Amino acid sequence: MSPAPLSRRDRxxxxAVAVAVLVSVWCLLWGSFTWANVLGGLAVAxxxxxxxxxxxxxxxxxVSLPGVLRFVLRFLLDLVVSSVQVAALAFRVGHRPASAVIAVPLKVRSDLNITLTSVALCLVPGSIVIDVDRATGTLYVHVLGVRDRAEVERFRRGIWRLEERxxxxxxxxxERRLVAAPDPVSPQSSADRKGTRV
Amino acid sequence: MSPDSVLETVLDTAAVVCLAGGALLCLAAGVALVRFPDLLSRMHAATKPQVLGLLLVLLGCGLRLRTSADVTTLVLIGAFQLATAPVAAHMVGRAALRERRPDPDLLVTDELPADGGPSSPS
Amino acid sequence: MTIVAVMTTVLLACAGVLALARIVRGPSVLDRIVATDVLLAVIVAAVATAVAAGRDATTLPVLVVLSILGFTGSVSVARFAVRSRRDES
Incomplete structure (x- = not known):
């Protein structure tokens, strides 16, 4: 998806957002919000x-504040739950954790959505985005600790819910209308077309 | 006991719990690093309990220090961690993929295109 | 606090040794990068524990540097490792 040229206002x-972020990082680095720090931060930015x-x-x-709040809370919950799960997998004796590589076509193909979804997936244990197809908005995700196809499908739906949030x-x-649409069918058929399936 | 010292005890206890939890998660990462069968599985363990583990350790640190200048530094470290960990994980994961396809014996399903995916070097 | 600090240090030391084992065993460069990342995170956690135990914030800036160093290190080596492999073939 080639982004349309940005208007002057968007640029x-x-x-402005970038400058604000850089200035606050600079101030956090120095440890206090004084005028000298803000001015120095502006120069550096x-x-x-x-x-x-x-x-x-x-x-x-x-930006919808309740939406952000819901996303952050759910994200923290996911982070804790799956960290404990992966840690438990590490300590389990005599067990080789199975994993899977799944393709998840996102419903919204904007660069921003692909980036945010990948970052959130990468931070939560049990999933790494190993490849991204920008043209079709497809994430290739390596999932740890899935045992069968049903769990794979559940995980795929979980990623769509994450995108929704x-x-x-x-x-x-x-975009909200796009994610409200029903989930696409499992991309098994398109995968078979390309051959070498297990 | 005065209310202040009660608060101090509570904060210190919370800090201790956070530090211990963070250290446990770091240990889990180390164990997984040695025990998991292939590189991608190891990466899960290596990059992930780290995120929560380090955040817990930093939180514990902040609960002990309780001065605004130090807490801002800790927030900054946490933010760097959250911003950079996915990028590093993705870079290593993609590099691993280009080097060698994941071992099919370990996979339940492999939906990556047979030609190696969109960013394969060929 | 002292007991917990000692306990935490022991746990972190074990994690560090395990990471070192993976660095030695490899087998690929990428395995070593991942293990080095873990080792660095363990070091960050250890320094943070020392800061918390002594309530002494002197070494906090070290943590900032370490947290950026780990990222730039692993990303650049990941790029470099793959590119050199491709040049060989």
Missing amino acids: LRNR AVVLAVFPLPPVTFAGR IITAVGSAA
Whole structure:
């Protein structure tokens, strides 16, 4: 999906967000929000953005606070639960954990959504995004500790729910409609087409 | 006991629990690193309990220090960790994939295209 | 606090030794990168434990540097390892 060229306003807003983030990182680094730190941070941010310009990010949505809160809480819960699960797998005696590589076509193919979903998946134990097909918005995810196809399918649905929560938090109205659509059928048929299935 | 010292005891206890939990998760990562059969499974253990483990250790640290300047530094470390861990994991995972396909004996299913996926070098 | 600090240090030391074992055994460069990452995280946790035990924030900036170092290290080696492999073939 080739992003449409950004309008001047979007570029300005992206830059403002980047400057705000860099300045707050600078202040956190020094440990206090004083005027000297803010001004120094602004100077550093200007240099950084001039030397390393950011790739254009299209952000058409609006941030919904309850959505963000729900996403963060659920994310923390997932983090704790699956950390304990992976840790338990590590300590279990005489057991070789099985895993799977699954393809998950996301419903919303914007770069921002692909990035956020991958980051959230990578942070939660039990799943790593090993490859991304940007054109079709497909994530290839390595899943640890699945035993059979039913668990694989459950995991795939879990990723779609995660995408839904992200879109509910930061998506636009059109994207919300996309994720509200029923799940696509399992991509088994398209996988068979390419051969070498187990 | 004055309310202040009660609060201190509670915070210290919470810090101790966080530190111990973080250390346990780090140990789990080490054990998994040695025991898991292939690179991708090892990566799960290596990058992941780390995230929660380090966050717990940092939280415990913050609960002990309780000064705003130190807590901001700890928040920064945690934020770096959350921002960089997925990137590193993804880079290593993709590199592993290009080097060698995962062992089919260990997989329940492999839905990656046979040509090695979208970012294969060929 | 002292008991917990000692306990934590022992756990972290075990984790460090296990990570070292994986670094020695390999077999591939990527295995070693992952193990080095764990080792670094263990070091960060150990320094943080020392900070918490002594209530002494002197070494906190070290943690900031370490947390960035681990990332740049593993990403650059991951890129480098794969590229060199491709050049050989």
